[in-house]
Amino acid sequence: MTWFDSPADVATRLDASGYLTDPATATTTFLAGALEKPLLLEGPAGVGKTELAKAVSRATGAELVRLQCYEGLDEARALYEWNYKKQLLAIQAYGAQPQRGTATTVDGNHQPQPWNDLDHSIFTDEFLLTRPLLTAIRREAQTVLLIDEVDKTDIEVEGLLLEVLSDFQVTIPELGTVAATRRPFVVLTSNASRELSEALKRRCLYLHLDYPDAKREREILHKQVPGLDDRIAEQLVATVGRLRDLELKKAPSIAESVDWARTLIALEIRDLDEVAIAETLGAVLKHQSDHQRAVKELKLGRS
Incomplete structure (x- = not known):
């Protein structure tokens, strides 16, 4: 059973599940399923990398198995x-x-x-405690395996991933080799905090996700926040774009744009003027230094 019939099918089904794609994303997602190759998504935090894996899971009805990577992750926690x-x-x-x-x-x-x-x-x-990698390999039903923030792991973990992602099988000395009867749809995400090995990249299809353009972000806001006024959406996206151009510690993500839109609706704000921006900036910026820079650069006049 194939995951998707075509790139157009990807776009349609992910759109129905709440995730808007561009042609490159739809095509690469289709190929990841058709070729049964892992999909490596790289880009800044908050641009929809993790959400893409969740959307594939929702659109196909497959169970999502997630391995959250972190410094110090070892085989016992991953496999x-x-x-x-x-x-x-x-x-x-x-x-x-x-x-x-x-x-x-x-x-x-x-x-x-x-x-x-x-x-x-x-x-x-x-007596076996299976962790996400082995769980995904052993499942007979359709499964989406999300290996999230792989760049946060140690280089040794990449060696483990190379073995698993090459043949989708694991050797357990006491039990023998466990091979996947149905390969999972594998998504790896990276915020590019460190360079991943070429060996790992060779085994994957690659897609770089960046912040969307203004038109695309307005479409996302209208889809995620029903009832959002067109004028407010345009003002919000323009302001978020200005914030992303600043040298902030953490630039606003798409999710934070959505949170800001919901905040404006909850407060019944119909004009995103300087006062409204200053009063609601906490919905989109999460560091005091970023607040101070935004107030200064956007000339808000208050903190």
Whole structure:
């Protein structure tokens, strides 16, 4: 079963799920499903990279499995680990049973029995704790695997991803090789805080997402915020564009534009003048230094 029939089908179905695409995004998303290749999305925070994976999940009815990356992430948190506490309890229970843990000789003495059967019994699915990567590989139903903010991980984790994303299989020494019966739709996101390895990039289709142009952002606002006045939407998008041109610690994301629009509706503001901007700037800027710069550069006259 294919994920999408064509780039046009991607655009239509993602639009129905609340995500607007441009031709490049629709085409690359289609190819990721058709070629069964991971899709690497790179760009500034808040431009819709994570939301694209969620939209594919909503549009196709596939379950979303998410691996949130962070510094210090290791194989046990990304792939699998054994439930050591449960295994220890099983070992204790095994040893407490004389008929299984020991053998009685003709002279009445007890001798330990081999533990080979125990080795096999505690390394089974019952004791396996699957993490996102292994969970996505083992699922038989359609699955979207989101590996979010991969640039925050250590370089060693990329080696693990290379193994998984090359053949979509994992070798567990105690159980053998687990191969995907149905490849998941894989989306990796990166804010480009560090350069990813060429080996990882070679295994992926690549798409750079940036802030949308004014027309596209107005379309997004109208879709996400029903009832938003055209005039307010135009003023808001123009102001957000000016803020993004400033050297801010954190430029406003699309999600923050949406939050600002909802704030204006809640306050029944029908004109985004200097006073309204100053009073509601907290919906779009989240650092005091950014507030101060915006007040100065936009000449708001108040903080």
